[in-house]
Amino acid sequence: MRTPSSPAHAGSRAGVGLLVLAAVLPLAAGCGNTGGLASAGPTPTAIGPVHLWPERKGADVPPADPGGAPPEYVPGLPPVAGQDVHSVDPVALVQAELRAHPDITVGPDGMPAETAAAIRACGREGQAPGACPVRAPYYRDLTGNGKDEVVVGIEFPDRMMSVRVYTADADGRLNRIMATTQTVIGVELAGRDVILRVPSGNPGYELITAWSWDAGQRTMLPAREEIVRVPAGAAGAAAPAPGAP
Known part of the structure; x- marks a missing residue:
C-alpha cells in the first residue's frame, strides 16, 4: 500500500518539474529557429528616379x-541549298562583296x-x-529561325577588324545582317548575341557591345x-585582335 505524498514532497516535485521545463523551453525554441530566417535589420526606403x-x-x-x-544581298554567288550557310566558302563570300563594291574605303563595305x-x-x-x-x-543561329548564320571576321591594319554576319533566306540568297569595323579586343558569341569588346577611349576601361537580331528591322x-x-x-586587358601579329 502506497502512502500519499505529503504537501512538502508534492511541492518539491513541482519545483523540479518547473526547473526541467525551464531548461527544455530554450532548447525547443532553439530547435524551432534552426534554418529559419533571421532579420537583416531595417530596409532602406526606396528612392524613385527624379525627372x-x-x-x-x-x-x-x-x-x-x-x-x-x-x-543586303550578296550578288554573284550560287543559291544556298536548304539555307545551309555551312556550305558557303567565307573567302568567296567576301570576294563577291569586293566585286560588288570595289574601291570603297569607308562604311560597312569599306x-x-x-x-x-x-x-x-x-x-x-x-x-x-x-x-x-x-x-x-563561326556558326550560330542568331535570328532564331532554327538555321545557323555565319560570322566572318576580316583583319584590317592597326588591329582593326570587320565583323560581318550573313543569313540565307528561303530562296538561298545570302543576306548580310551585320557589318561593323572596330579596333577589336575580342569577339564572342553569347546565346544569340555577337559581343564586341573594344577600347572605350578611357584608360583602364573597355566598351562591350552586344549586337542582337531585331526581327522588326530585319x-x-x-x-x-x-x-x-x-x-x-x-x-x-591589352590583348591584340584575333590573328593580329
Whole structure:
C-alpha cells in the first residue's frame, strides 16, 4: 500500500518539474529557429528616379521603319541549298562583296586597299600562309529561325577588324545582317548575341557591345552597351585582335 505524498514532497516535485521545463523551453525554441530566417535589420526606403528639368522639351526619337532594313544581298554567288550557310566558302563570300563594291574605303563595305588586294589573292599560289585576312568562320543561329548564320571576321591594319554576319533566306540568297569595323579586343558569341569588346577611349576601361537580331528591322543592331573597368593585369586587358601579329 502506497502512502500519499505529503504537501512538502508534492511541492518539491513541482519545483523540479518547473526547473526541467525551464531548461527544455530554450532548447525547443532553439530547435524551432534552426534554418529559419533571421532579420537583416531595417530596409532602406526606396528612392524613385527624379525627372530633372521636367519643363524642358526633350529630343524626339524617330520611329522605327515599319518595313525594316532592306536586305543586303550578296550578288554573284550560287543559291544556298536548304539555307545551309555551312556550305558557303567565307573567302568567296567576301570576294563577291569586293566585286560588288570595289574601291570603297569607308562604311560597312569599306576596306583598305592593301586588305582588298590580299583578299583577292586568297587561295592563289604563292600567297604566304596566314596572309589571307579572312578569318575562319563561326556558326550560330542568331535570328532564331532554327538555321545557323555565319560570322566572318576580316583583319584590317592597326588591329582593326570587320565583323560581318550573313543569313540565307528561303530562296538561298545570302543576306548580310551585320557589318561593323572596330579596333577589336575580342569577339564572342553569347546565346544569340555577337559581343564586341573594344577600347572605350578611357584608360583602364573597355566598351562591350552586344549586337542582337531585331526581327522588326530585319537586321542585327547594337542593342546593349556597357563600359567596364578592366582590372590591372587582367588577361585580355591589352590583348591584340584575333590573328593580329
